[in-house]
Amino acid sequence: MDLYSKQMVDEAKEVADRAQRNSTRQENALMTLQARVEKLSFISRALWTFVREMGGKTEQELMERVTQLQREEAEKAQKGAAAPRLCSKCNRPVAAGQERCLFCGTEVTPGSIFDRV
Numbered sequence: 882m883d884l885y886s887k888q889m890v891d892e893a894k895e896v897a898d899r900a901q902r903n904s905t906r907q908e909n910a911l912m913t914l915q916a917r918v919e920k921l922s923f924i925s926r927a928l929w930t931f932v933r934e935m936g937g938k939t940e941q942e943l944m945e946r947v948t949q950l951q952r953e954e955a956e957k958a959q960k961g962a963a964a965p966r967l968c969s970k971c972n973r974p975v976a977a978g979q980e981r982c983l984f985c986g987t988e989v990t991p992g993s994i995f996d997r998v
């Protein structure tokens with residue numbers, strides 16, 4: 882194989898390796914998202930069983946509440962992002978699902994069960 886052909890093969894291998902690494906990263910991100918969705922689904926179903934056991938609410942009312950929350954979230958998004966939790970030490974925002982501040986490492990108390998997914 883001449884030098885030019887070898888360079889072309891090496892470049893193709895690098896491109897293939899990068900694509901493989903990117904694919905693996907995307908698969909991992911997808912698996913993380915699937916796990917979070919599954920956890921949220923369990924939380925939602927558990928909440929619904931409490932509501933049903935307490936009585937007085939129908940699935941129609943549940944769907945209306947979902948629609949109301951979606952509308953409120955859309956309004957918040959239009960005004961700017963919802964207020965994040967803040968680190969107690971450095972006062973920087975901490976993303977949902979994070980247990981520690983990314984900036985100073987301080988452990989952050991979850992605000993609600995939904996912050997832990």
Ligand SMILES: [Zn+2]
Binds near residue numbers: 970983986
């Ligand atoms: Zn901090």
